Amino acid sequence: QKEVEQDPGPLSVPEGAIVSLNCTYSNSAFQYFMWYRQYSRKGPELLMYTYSSGNKEDGRFTAQVDKSSKYISLFIRDSQPSDSATYLCAMSAFNPPGGYQKVTFGTGTKLQVIP
Amino acid sequence: DTGVSQDPRHKITKRGQNVTFRCDPISEHNRLYWYRQTLGQGPEFLTYFQNEAQLEKSRLLSDRFSAERPKGSFSTLEIQRTEQGDSAMYLCASSFTKDREFNEQYFGPGTRLTVT
Numbered sequence: 001q002k003e004v005e006q007d008p009g010p011l012s013v014p015e016g017a018i019v020s021l022n023c024t025y026s027n028s029a030f031q032y033f034m035w036y037r038q039y040s041r042k043g044p045e046l047l048m049y050t051y052s053s054g055n056k057e058d059g060r061f062t063a064q065v066d067k068s069s070k071y072i073s074l075f076i077r078d079s080q081p082s083d084s085a086t087y088l089c090a091m092s093a094f095n096p097p098g099g100y101q102k103v104t105f106g107t108g109t110k111l112q113v114i115p
Numbered sequence: 116d117t118g119v120s121q122d123p124r125h126k127i128t129k130r131g132q133n134v135t136f137r138c139d140p141i142s143e144h145n146r147l148y149w150y151r152q153t154l155g156q157g158p159e160f161l162t163y164f165q166n167e168a169q170l171e172k173s174r175l176l177s178d179r180f181s182a183e184r185p186k187g188s189f190s191t192l193e194i195q196r197t198e199q200g201d202s203a204m205y206l207c208a209s210s211f212t213k214d215r216e217f218n219e220q221y222f223g224p225g226t227r228l229t230v231t
Contacts, residue, residue: 006157042224043223043224044158046221102171107156107157108155
């Protein structure tokens with residue numbers, strides 16, 4: 001069983017729709033929860049991250065973390081064609097000073113927003 | 116704005132040949148990471164450097180793989196005796212370490228390796 005599970009999609013929605021992307025995980029040590037966006041033939045770029053449980057909003061994007069259920073979500077409001085990309089969830093555990101926060105990625109969900 | 120750069124962007128090689136990739140991190144970033152990403156999968160951690168020291172290697176990194184970061188600046192990843200299973204996108208990322216804080220990793224565009 002993978003530490004991080006993510007539905008690969010693809011997910012196709014009309015422009016303006018609300019998009020919900022989700023991941024589950026098994027490692028209870030994870031404390032940082034990230035969402036990356038990756039366009040075709042490009043490297044991933046960080047969209048937002050949260051520490052521990054709770055919600056975080058940034059413009060049209062909202063990230064939610066429920067550590068009790070080991071479940072994280074990313075919501076995209078008023079989706080745009082430019083949001084078409086692969087969305088990767090990623091997680092890391094907190095390390096002591098000088099330690100490395102190894103990042104474990106999900107498989108990614110491919111999203112297409114149709115004009 | 117100079118982000119993380121990688122060279123070459125694409126490499127086609129025959130099975131059994133050696134290949135070397137280069138990564139130039141963002142200036143003054145002290146940590147550098149290598150990942151491998153295959154089609155339909157997320158990036159998988161291979162190794163990381165803090166300055167010039169290689170501090171962790173994944174079990175994915177077989178003896179045919181070696182990475183260096185001389186002088187703590189650019190890094191190279193070499194694959195010896197390539198196999199078809201090595202075909203993947205090799206991603207480099209860098210970050211500036213802040214202990215007990217979130218360290219954002221900035222990714223390069225990747226080097227796509229095809230082994231024929």
